[in-house]
Amino acid sequence: MTQRTMRAVRITGHGGLEVLEPAEAPVPVPRAGEVLVQVSAVALNNTDLWTREGSYGLPGDPGALAGWRGPVDFPRIQGADVAGRIAAVGPGVSPDLVGRRVVVDPALYDGVGPDANPLGLMGSERDGGYAEYVTAPAARVHDMTASPLSDDQLAALPTAYGTALGMIERARLAPGETALVSGASGGVGLALVQIARARGATVLAISSGAKLDAVHDAGAHTVLDRAGDLPGQVRAAAPDGVDIVLDVVAGDLVPALLPLVREGGRWTVAGALGGHDINIDIRRLYLHNITLIGSSMHTPTHFRHLMDMAANGDLNPVIAAAYPLDQAAAAQAALAQRTHVGKIVLRP
Incomplete structure (x- = not known):
């Protein structure tokens, strides 16, 4: 692909809706073992609000401004839950993946095993999907080409359904x-x-x-x-x-x-x-x-099981509303009001 810049929405610090900043950003380049995903839909989560607000605190200092796992490297493009299509691949990744419809596992794990625990999150510890493009490890991208779910519904899955499945499995x-x-x-x-x-x-x-x-x-x-x-x-x-x-x-x-x-x-x-x-x-x-x-999110095993359910059409995510990317602040405001049922998504 030849596109060099993209539309994105990033946070420039902790604060209110005013810190959500529409911006032109460079299209990220996939590194070795990574893919570039063109974002079709990205779902909002409470994590987006709390990361923006710095509401997570720190061990021993619950009132400290911090992101999901500690200090956030600003500016940060938010958005953990991405559905889209692979636009390019980095070194060491099969070019046959280009064009596949995918969901990204947003967790950054503490190891490579099937029961690894999340220690970071896309949109918090690395840039996320409030953008036209995002990179992700090829091992964390799941092929949903055959799924009967819409892109909006696929984007609704990673954090919400991954967290739910993790809770149910751990219990x-x-x-x-x-x-x-x-x-x-x-x-x-x-x-x-x-x-x-x-x-x-x-x-x-x-x-x-x-x-x-x-x-x-x-x-x-x-x-x-x-x-x-x-x-x-x-x-x-x-x-x-x-x-x-x-x-x-x-x-x-x-x-x-x-x-x-x-x-x-x-x-x-x-x-x-x-x-x-x-x-x-x-x-x-x-x-x-x-x-x-x-219970904090899911393991790779949980997420694989979730993707199998999505591929088979065993889930029916409810979409409450969809907004264009440049209305990310309005979407987060709607999420904070909690008058909706289901998931709110952005469509870059």
Whole structure:
């Protein structure tokens, strides 16, 4: 390809929407072992907001301005979730890949094994997909040419569905168990509902009044209104308690609902939309042999399984809205309002 510059949106520092800067940037050149992807769609995540705001804190300094895994190298092109087509390849990569429709695994791993853990993220620790082109390791690009999903739907998968699958796998969700999903109308929440239902679980989902029907349509057996008496609603829906909580909200939800987890149950958390500083009665944890699991994204094995599901059309990501690239600030503002159901995407 001969194009030398591209449209992109980058953040110039931590702050509000004003730090999102449309820019002309050089088209990145794929290095050895990498490919160049022409971006068809890039999905937004809460990580985009929190990285821009610097909301992650640092070990020992929770109030520090920092990105997902620490300091961010500015300016940074955001966007972890990329679907597109391979436009060029770097040294050592087969030219037969050019033209393939792909999804990029956005995780930067701590090793090369199938169970490696993510220690960085595209759009945070390296440039991402708020641009016409992005580079990625060839080993992290998955061929979705035959998938029945649209480009928007494919872009909705990596972080939301990858995080959801990682939570479910780490919690060892088994068929016949009862799973309680918090934040069920968001991208990760809807993914949790769909995957847990497909795994044969009885799914209880927490959402708000305006979104209850959409969450039910996504596969939840029972939808609970977070504005009501949540412990009472959970007891009514699951008199014997729940086996597993799949939680992206945390905050006051944890002390309120922890006593409703069955003996030997699991509480898996991958977000803190409701607050990160909580108090719990630790006796409820150890006296009932409850396992508390932190889950950050996925492993390469999880992601490969996710891509197999997408290739087979086993998933149905919900797209709430699509924006052109130059409206990235408006898209992030809409994401922050949390009035939507599903995923918001940009189309470079």
